[in-house]
Amino acid sequence: xxxxxxxxxxxxxxxxxxxxxxxxxxxxxxxxxxxxxxxxxxxxxxxxxxxxxxxxxxxxxxxxxxxxxxxxxxxxxxxxxxxxxxxxxxxxxxxxxxxxxxxxxxxxxxxxxxxxxxxxxxxxxxxxxxxxxxxxxxxxxxxxxxxxxxxxxxxxxxxxxxxxxxxxxxxxxxxxxxxxxxxxxxxxxxxxxxxxxxxxxxxxxxxxxxxxxxxxxxxxxxxxxxxxxxxxxxxxxxxxxxxxxxxxxxxxxxxxxxxxxxxxxxxxxxxxxxxxxxxxxxxxxxxxxxxxxxxxxxxxxxxxxxxxxxxxxxxxxxxxxxxxxxxxxxxxxxxxxxxxxxxxxxxxxxxxxxxxxxxxxxxxxxxxxxxxxxxxxxxxxxxxxxxxxxxxxxxxxxxxxxxxxxxxxxxxxxxxxxxxxxxxxxxxxxxxxxxxx
Numbered sequence: 001x002x003x004x005x006x007x008x009x010x011x012x013x014x015x016x017x018x019x020x021x022x023x024x025x026x027x028x029x030x031x032x033x034x035x036x037x038x039x040x041x042x043x044x045x046x047x048x049x050x051x052x053x054x055x056x057x058x059x060x061x062x063x064x065x066x067x068x069x070x071x072x073x074x075x076x077x078x079x080x081x082x083x084x085x086x087x088x089x090x091x092x093x094x095x096x097x098x099x100x101x102x103x104x105x106x107x108x109x110x111x112x113x114x115x116x117x118x119x120x121x122x123x124x125x126x127x128x129x130x131x132x133x134x135x136x137x138x139x140x141x142x143x144x145x146x147x148x149x150x151x152x153x154x155x156x157x158x159x160x161x162x163x164x165x166x167x168x169x170x171x172x173x174x175x176x177x178x179x180x181x182x183x184x185x186x187x188x189x190x191x192x193x194x195x196x197x198x199x200x201x202x203x204x205x206x207x208x209x210x211x212x213x214x215x216x217x218x219x220x221x222x223x224x225x226x227x228x229x230x231x232x233x234x235x236x237x238x239x240x241x242x243x244x245x246x247x248x249x250x251x252x253x254x255x256x257x258x259x260x261x262x263x264x265x266x267x268x269x270x271x272x273x274x275x276x277x278x279x280x281x282x283x284x285x286x287x288x289x290x291x292x293x294x295x296x297x298x299x300x301x302x303x304x305x306x307x308x309x310x311x312x313x314x315x316x317x318x319x320x321x322x323x324x325x326x327x328x329x330x331x332x333x334x335x336x337x338x339x340x341x342x343x344x345x346x347x348x349x350x351x352x353x354x355x356x357x358x359x360x361x362x363x364x365x366x367x368x369x370x371x372x373x374x375x376x377x378x379x380x381x382x383x384x385x386x387x388x389x390x391x392x393x394x395x396x397x398x399x400x401x402x403x404x405x406x407x408x409x410x411x412x413x414x415x416x417x418x419x420x421x422x423x424x425x426x427x428x429x430x431x432x433x434x435x436x437x
Contacts, residue, residue: 135185158186
C-alpha cells in the first residue's frame with residue numbers, strides 16, 4: 001500500500017478506536033432503569049460519585065421537580081428522566097389497617113432534565129385522573145421507575161396506564177391501559193430485555209405477567225400467576241420488579257409473586273419453574289442474581305430473605321432453596337450482591353451484611369432512620385439511603401466501617417442513580433446532582 005494510504009488507514013483506525021471509547025464512556029454514564037443498567041444496584045466500572053456531601057458541599061445543582069413521586073431517576077445520553085404526579089386536594093386517612101392518601105385529582109406526567117445543568121428540557125402531561133384510587137402513605141401515584149432505551153422512554157403507572165415517549169421531545173409514541181386494583185397504589189417497575197417490555201401486574205383482582213412490543217405497545221404474551229388460596233384478596237397484591245437471569249445459555253425472566261417465585265421464558269411467557277417462598281405478599285423487593293444463586297425478599301406478612309439455586313424445571317420448592325433469613329429483612333428495598341457478600345437494609349433502618357453462600361451474618365448495624373430505597377455499590381463504596389435524607393456510606397467487606405453520613409433536606413424514597421462521578425438523588429421536592437467540586 002502506498003505510504004499515504006497507510007497513513008490514512010492509521011487515521012481511520014485511530015478514529016474508530018476513539019469512537020468506540022466515546023461510545024463506551026457514554027454507556028457507562030447511562031443509568032437506564034430501576035437499580036441501573038444491570039438491574040442490581042451496581043454502578044458501571046469507572047463510576048465514582050462522592051463519599052461526602054451536604055446541602056452546602058458537593059452539590060452541583062438542585063432542581064425543584066413539579067409534583068411528587070417515588071420513582072427513581074433514569075439517565076440516557078446526558079438527560080435525566082423522572083415520572084411525577086401533581087396532586088390536588090391531598091388527604092391522609094386511616095382505612096382499616098392501612099394509612100392511605102386520597103386526592104381529588106392527580107395529573108400523571110414525565111419530566112426531562114439536562115444532566116449537566118439541571119434545567120428542565122421538557123414536561124409531558126400524560127393523564128389527569130379525577131378521584132384516583134388511593135395509595136399507601138409510603139407510596140405515590142408515580143412510584144414505578146421508568147426504563148429508557150435509544151428512541152423510547154417507557155413510563156408505567158400501574159393500572160393508571162403505560163406510556164412510551166420520545167426521550168428527545170416528550171411526544172407520546174403509544175399508550176396502553178391495563179387496569180388493576182392495586183389497593184395501595186402501583187409499585188412494580190417495567191423492565192426491558194430480549195427485545196420486549198415486561199410488566200408485572202399483581203393486584204387484588206388479577207395476577208399476571210405480560211410482555212409488550214416496546215415499539216408499538218402491542219401485547220406479545222400474557223401469563224397468569226400460579227393460583228393461591230387466601231382469606232382476602234389483599235394477600236394477592238404485590239409490587240416486585242422482574243429481572244432477566246442468564247445461566248448456562250438460558251435466559252429466564254424472574255418475577256416474584258405473592259407466595260411464589262416464578263421464572264418464565266422471555267419470548268413466550270411459558271413458565272419454566274416455580275418455588276413456594278411462603279406466605280409473603282406486598283413484595284416491593286426486586287431479586288438479584290449472581291454465582292448461580294437468586295436472592296429474593298418475600299415482602300410483608302412473614303417477611304423472609306431467601307437464597308435459591310438457579311435453574312430447574314417445574315416445582316423446585318423441595319430442591320432449590322439454599323437458605324432463609326427472617327431477622328431484619330426488607331419489605332420494600334432490594335438486596336445488593338457484591339464480592340460474595342449480600343447487603344440489605346430493613347425498612348426500619350438496620351443494615352446487614354451476610355455471606356451470600358450461607359446467609360451467615362457478618363455484621364448488622366442500625367443506621368438511625370427508616371430506609372425504603374435500595375442500597376447501591378459505586379466507586380468501591382456501599383451507599384444506604386435513609387428516608388429522612390441521610391445517606392450512610394460504608395466500606396464493603398465483612399466488618400462494618402462507616403465512611404460518612406450525608407444529610408440533605410427532604411424525604412428520600414426512590415433509589416438514586418449514578419452517572420460517572422455524579423449521584424442523582426431525588427427527594428419529595430427536588431432532584432440533586434451530587435458531585436465533587
